[in-house]
Amino acid sequence: MRKTITVVVAVACAALLLTGCGKTKAAKDAAPPAANSNKITVRYENPTKPEHQKYLNELKAKSLIDRETEYVNRELVFPINISFVTKECGVANAYWDGKSEMSLCYELLAKSEQDYKKWFPNDGADKLETYLESLVLDAYYHELAHALHQLYDLPVAGNAEDAADRLSAYMLTELEPDGVLLANVALHYHIEASHDTDIKQIAWYDEHPVNAQRALNYTCWVYGANPAKHAAALVGDQPGQLPQARAEKCEFEAATNAASWGKLLQPHLRVQK
Ligand SMILES: [Zn+2]
Numbered sequence: 001m002r003k004t005i006t007v008v009v010a011v012a013c014a015a016l017l018l019t020g021c022g023k024t025k026a027a028k029d030a031a032p033p034a035a036n037s038n039k040i041t042v043r044y045e046n047p048t049k050p051e052h053q054k055y056l057n058e059l060k061a062k063s064l065i066d067r068e069t070e071y072v073n074r075e076l077v078f079p080i081n082i083s084f085v086t087k088e089c090g091v092a093n094a095y096w097d098g099k100s101e102m103s104l105c106y107e108l109l110a111k112s113e114q115d116y117k118k119w120f121p122n123d124g125a126d127k128l129e130t131y132l133e134s135l136v137l138d139a140y141y142h143e144l145a146h147a148l149h150q151l152y153d154l155p156v157a158g159n160a161e162d163a164a165d166r167l168s169a170y171m172l173t174e175l176e177p178d179g180v181l182l183a184n185v186a187l188h189y190h191i192e193a194s195h196d197t198d199i200k201q202i203a204w205y206d207e208h209p210v211n212a213q214r215a216l217n218y219t220c221w222v223y224g225a226n227p228a229k230h231a232a233a234l235v236g237d238q239p240g241q242l243p244q245a246r247a248e249k250c251e252f253e254a255a256t257n258a259a260s261w262g263k264l265l266q267p268h269l270r271v272q273k
Contacts, residue, residue, distance in 0.1 A: 045087035052106035094139035096146035134184030141168035169221040179222035189215035224254030
């Protein structure tokens with residue numbers, strides 16, 4: 001069974017031997033969040049384009065968004081009701097609207113499927129399925145991070161997009177410790193980075209880290225969660241691998257992601273421990 005957010009924090013803190021990483025006195029004394037029934041609701045919108053229908057069908061049949069939502073609703077108290085919507089947006093994207101709604105666009109899945117098939121034309125349907133599921137889960141937790149930053153008025157001492165990626169890394173590692181999900185997200189950004197062939201066309205101005213950077217960040221967090229298991233595959237000088245100089249910091253990075261997000265979310269847990 002998946003660990004609760006509080007237990008995860010304790011494990012991460014023990015691993016890092018950080019002092020003061022556990023509950024602060026203020027947190028211990030603080031009243032638990034007011035019990036309320038606010039929650040995330042999932043809504044699947046019908047697409048108008050027939051080619052998007054299969055994504056709706058698969059998302060509904062797999063129930064992975066419902067499963068994660070059930071987990072998050074069990075763990076966290078929300079100040080308002082919010083929703084996670086799958087829909088057609090006219091663009092390959094996922095986003096938090098700054099009010100009460102997170103969205104995952106069918107176009108993002110369609111584009112990701114197309115790109116994956118170009119890279120791996122001989123892969124079976126099961127690998128593509130896991131790849132797309134990984135991207136759905138990453139989008140879910142990345143957008144949830146934006147929602148939580150705003151709804152809980154959390155401090156963002158750094159790049160908010162990077163912080164959102166790190167919540168996703170933390171949650172996906174807890175969900176699937178072998179790193180398959182996160183490795184797929186890293187692969188997604190490697191594929192995206194392969195389109196960045198003209199250095200002048202790369203969106204350096206964008207608030208997101210560039211694709212090549214996000215690819216190696218996710219690789220770092222896969223490796224950092226279990227260095228012994230992944231060293232041979234993920235550390236080296238081949239494309240997609242981590243140079244030793246970054247690799248040696250990844251275990252600390254992965255643990256810090258978990259400890260930092262765990263600490264930020266602790267006051268908002270439904271059950272204070
Ligand atoms: Zn974002």
